Amino acid sequence: MLTKRIIPCLDVKDNRVVKGxxxxxxxxxxxxxxxxxxYSEEGADELVFLDITATIRFRKTIIELVEKVAENVFIxxxxxxxVQTIEQIDTLLRSGAEKVSINTAAVENPKLIAKAAxxxxxxxxxxxxxxxxxxxxxxxxxxxxxxxxxxxxxxxVEWAVKAEKLGAGEILLTSMDADGTLAGYDNKLNKxxxxxxxxxxxxSGGAGKLEHLYDAIIDGDVDAVLMASITHFGNYTINQMxxxxxxxxxxxxx
Amino acid sequence: MIIVVDYxxxxxxxxxxxxxxxxxxxxxxxxxxxxxxxxxxxxxxxxAFCYAVKALGREAESVKxxxxxxxxxxxxxxxxxxxxxxxxxYGVHKGLGLIKGKxxxxxxxxxxxxxxxxxxxxxxxxxxxxxxxxxxxxYFAHSFYAEVADPDAKIAYTDxxxxxxxxxxKKNIYGTQFHPExxxxxxxxxxxxxxxxxxxxxxxx
Numbered sequence: 001m002l003t004k005r006i007i008p009c010l011d012v013k014d015n016r017v018v019k020g021x022x023x024x025x026x027x028x029x030x031x032x033x034x035x036x037x038x039y040s041e042e043g044a045d046e047l048v049f050l051d052i053t054a055t056i057r058f059r060k061t062i063i064e065l066v067e068k069v070a071e072n073v074f075i076x077x078x079x080x081x082x083v084q085t086i087e088q089i090d091t092l093l094r095s096g097a098e099k100v101s102i103n104t105a106a107v108e109n110p111k112l113i114a115k116a117a118x119x120x121x122x123x124x125x126x127x128x129x130x131x132x133x134x135x136x137x138x139x140x141x142x143x144x145x146x147x148x149x150x151x152x153x154x155x156x157v158e159w160a161v162k163a164e165k166l167g168a169g170e171i172l173l174t175s176m177d178a179d180g181t182l183a184g185y186d187n188k189l190n191k192x193x194x195x196x197x198x199x200x201x202x203x204s205g206g207a208g209k210l211e212h213l214y215d216a217i218i219d220g221d222v223d224a225v226l227m228a229s230i231t232h233f234g235n236y237t238i239n240q241m242x243x244x245x246x247x248x249x250x251x252x253x254x
Numbered sequence: 255m256i257i258v259v260d261y262x263x264x265x266x267x268x269x270x271x272x273x274x275x276x277x278x279x280x281x282x283x284x285x286x287x288x289x290x291x292x293x294x295x296x297x298x299x300x301x302a303f304c305y306a307v308k309a310l311g312r313e314a315e316s317v318k319x320x321x322x323x324x325x326x327x328x329x330x331x332x333x334x335x336x337x338x339x340x341x342x343x344y345g346v347h348k349g350l351g352l353i354k355g356k357x358x359x360x361x362x363x364x365x366x367x368x369x370x371x372x373x374x375x376x377x378x379x380x381x382x383x384x385x386x387x388x389x390x391x392x393y394f395a396h397s398f399y400a401e402v403a404d405p406d407a408k409i410a411y412t413d414x415x416x417x418x419x420x421x422x423x424k425k426n427i428y429g430t431q432f433h434p435e436x437x438x439x440x441x442x443x444x445x446x447x448x449x450x451x452x453x454x455x456x457x458x459x
Contacts, residue, residue: 001413002370003391043438045371045393071271076393076436096267098300098395098436123367123395124300169367198365223370253371253391 003253004217005045005224006241007202008231010035012081013053015065019228021180023130023148029232032065037072039231042238045253047073048172048226050101050128051081052147058082063095070096078126078172084109089116093124101126101172104145107152107159110166117167122199127168131156131189132176141175141189148176156189157196164197171197172226175205180229182208190220202226210236210244217250256280256452257292259317259333261310265435269298269330269445272435276442278449289316294452295325298435299332303341303357303398306332307349318350326426326452327352334429335400337422343398353424354403360396364415367397374420374432376410382421382428383410384447390440392420392432399431426455 010017010032017035018026029035032049039047049069051062059082066079079092080101089100100120106113106127116125130148134140141156160171173193175186185206194201200223203216207227216225230236242252258269260282273280273296280296281288289295295317299306307314321327329337336349341357349357360366371391376383399418402408410421412431421430428448434441 002365002368002372005370040438070268072275074272074275074436074442075438076395076433077268093265093300094267096265096271098265098268098433119305121300121367121397123369123397169369200365200369 001251002223003045003251004245005202006213006238006252007046007048007224007226008035008039008044008238009048009050009204009226009228011050011052011228012062012065017232018052019180019232022176023179029228033068033072035232036069039238040073040075043242043254044075044238045224046076046078048078048101049080053081058084058088063091066092066095066097080126080128084112086112086115086119089120089124093120099124099126099170101128103128103130106163107143107145107154110162113163113166113168117169122167122169125168126170126172127160127163128172128174129156129159130174130176139188141192144176157192160193161196164199168199170200170202172202172204178206181206182229184208184212185216185220185225187215187220190216190222194221200224210241213241213245214248214250217245255292256294256296256449257288258282258296258298259289259310259313260284261306261313263299263306263309265300266298269296269435272442272445273449276446276449278445284313286313286316289313289320292320292325293455294448295320295327296448297327297329297333297336299330299336300395303332303335303343304345304347306336307347310336314350318352321352321427324426324455326448326455327428328448329429330435331396331431331433334422334431335398337427337429338400338402341398352427353407353422353429355400356403357398357400359398360414361416367395368414369395372412372414374410374412376421380409380423381451382423382444382447386440386443392430392434392437392441394432396431
């Protein structure tokens with residue numbers, strides 16, 4: 001049986017790991033190479049690296065940093081941030097990433113998902129969605145792009161279903177409402193997307209306590225939980241999270 | 255020196271990083287003279303089978319020759335699948351034919367790709383799994399699997415609603431469907447074991 005995955009996330013800006021609340025008020029959280037090495041050694045199941053400086057454009061300068069992080073990371077490594085083309089995906093995979101996450105560019109050009117899946121296999125293509133509760137319709141979420149700065153008319157669940165059909169292998173689902181609040185994941189959002197697709201869903205945004213991880217897996221029905229604040233600032237180790245989930249009957253890689 | 259066969263696909267670098275991390279001399283190369291003089295070969299891979307076979311191109315012969323001469327070879331993921339006779343991913347394609355069997359789709363009725371950490375159960379006393387407890391988690395990411403026709407070659411199983419070979423060995427030829435270079439400390443241990451096998455191979459020569 002596959003285990004549920006614990007995935008720390010490095011949001012990288014100007015070569016430093018940062019973490020904010022609702023995507024704003026960023027706080028320094030350390031050096032990406034050091035943190036990446038630590039999580040790989042501590043037993044994280046994967047590592048996600050998002051260049052949040054990129055927002056709109058892919059920055060070539062990030063490649064060097066990705067290479068450095070990858071040198072010490074012996075767990076699956078996903079990289080994203082401003083990725084727009086097949087060539088950029090290829091470059092990232094050659095730099096040591098196993099998977100590449102696409103966000104804004106996929107919304108603007110959904111064919112990119114299909115092209116990437118065809119070339120690199122769908123296990124390589126992670127669709128990242130930044131979701132915000134709709135003010136117009138309750139129980140709905142809208143897709144936001146450009147690092148969450150621009151809301152679109154796209155419905156999150158519909159977009160996830162479409163992306164799966166196009167060839168996305170996984171969905172990294174971030175709740176902008178919950179991001180950095182430490183108040184728990186948005187499990188209504190997680191459940192709505194998990195129910196609609198068959199590919200794995202990674203819950204992101206809001207982890208503050210150990211039970212939040214459990215709730216996302218049970219109530220949100222997700223395959224993996226991503227976190228930043230609670231690991232970067234030392235609240236919990238990866239091992240503590242896994243031990244906790246294990247005692248509650250969740251299969252983990254321990 | 256272990257040569258990681260560089261055939262212009264996916265994460266060839268990850269394997270090199272992992273080998274160097276455990277103190278192994280390793281180099282990415284596709285030059286026939288490097289393949290010939292290597293103490294061992296790793297055939298990595300993240301790609302569709304047909305793409306990988308095409309990318310390997312002429313080097314296929316050098317790799318095959320080296321493996322048949324007794325040089326330790328470790329195939330990983332698609333590199334593992336290429337050890338077999340054929341695959342039916344996007345049409346029927348020939349593999350290296352070093353181990354009997356064919357690569358077929360994971361049966362429907364479960365989440366595909368099989369992606370994440372799953373338990374691998376090795377047979378006892380396998381050199382590749384030396385020092386590892388009986389059941390450990392390793393990282394998988396694949397939609398096809400090898401139906402191994404040579405029962406003696408299967409050295410580890412994984413259960414994904416059906417049992418499949420997670421690892422094979424036929425003499426000096428080894429393969430893992432999972433990614434040891436991305437499976438944390440237990441994966442590094444597999445690579446260390448393979449490096450030892452290569453060392454011993456060299457001493458014999």
